Amino acid sequence: MTTVNETAAGISADELRHAMGHFATGVTVVTSVEPDGSPVGTTANAVSSLSLDPPLILVCFGHDSNTLKAVQSHGAFVVNVLAAPQRQLSANFARRGLAAAWDGVRHRRGRTGSPRLEGVLAVLECTVEHCLPGGDHEIVVGRVSEADTCGQDAGPLVFWRGSYLPLGKS
């Protein structure tokens, strides 16, 4: 294992990705609305709760993300927490900016207009509270205006060391 002293000189992107890949996360699809009204979304696991009062969560987007641009112009987004059987949805929204990505994706528009996907474990509707710089990513802090859980029996979709893992019932 690499020690603290060995890493002090700096590490490569691959080394950081490899190490952080050992931190298991859930998987979400973050959705918003393009200026022309069309839906947009990206798979994201750099998502965290931040504050209970006020109710804040955060999502980290790469600077080149189309969804980030839409989130910033629309001022609102939805975090859809994926269930174990939804790895196809995750793969679909990890493809860059394709309108076709929405073909056959069952959803309805939420209160702020962003798509709420069907069959997910939880849906958090947010308005943009802050955008903060985070290296090659942008940290978007959202104020949660609505949080719904779907009461499903399925377990979560989990991402660990570059692969999807079902946890519990799938």
Ligand SMILES: Cc1cc2nc3c(=O)[nH]c(=O)nc-3n(C[C@H](O)[C@H](O)[C@H](O)COP(=O)(O)O)c2cc1C
């Ligand atoms: C499991 C998984 C997690 C991901 N998490 C993030 C993330 O947190 N932030 C991000 O910017 N991209 C993340 N990505 C990559 C984006 O989904 C991908 O770059 C996508 O094409 C961006 O689409 P957009 O440009 O239309 O927003 C993730 C991909 C996968 C497969």
